Amino acid sequence: MASTPVDPPRGGSAEAKAPAEDSADAQAAPAKTPGAFKAWLPLLVAVVAMPALAFATTKFVLIPQIQRSLSAGKPAASADAAGKPAETGAPAAKEGEKPAAGGKAKVTASFTKMLVNVSGTMGTRYLMTSVTLVGTTPDFKTKIDDNRDQLTDLATGTLSSKTISDLEKPGARNVIRAELLTVFNNALGGPLVQEIYITELAIQ
16 A cells, blocks of 8 residues: 655654754854943943042042141141250240241230329329330349339329329320330430230329
8 A cells, every 4th residue: 555645744843943043142142242241331441440540639639728728737846856946047936935937935014003193183092003124135024023112213203193084085005104104214315115904093
């Protein structure tokens, strides 16, 4: 009995189609790879460049600015390892001396509680005054102490010439200050007294 031949299915077998599809996918994959790399390229560059940019900014911008700020904030005189202040061109102020402009030290001397009769009151009113003299010469205090009695006499003589009306005028303190400055410097033989501070002026 003869067998009937079977015709192969039209369009080819599934096995024949599979290799064709695989080859098409393989060709498409290489075509997609370059486009994906280009899309990620800016991000990769940013990731690599950011640490380098941060390092350069810190080293060449931030650190020099901080160092300049710290150096500008340091005091002119610094302490050495032993804790002693660094020496400068101006001599250190001694006890009782205050630094003055121009590198000179202010030296002070005081006349306290000078009591005089107010002129024209027949001894019924009194004026009590305290003043501080300021000079800049190293021997200022010594000269004031050596002439203290004379200076006290001149000061009380000037103060006792003031009347109640003189003391109640506006600017009376400035007038007294100017007169004392004149008589003191005349007695000392030169402008040794630079300033006079009236620390007390009371009428009783």
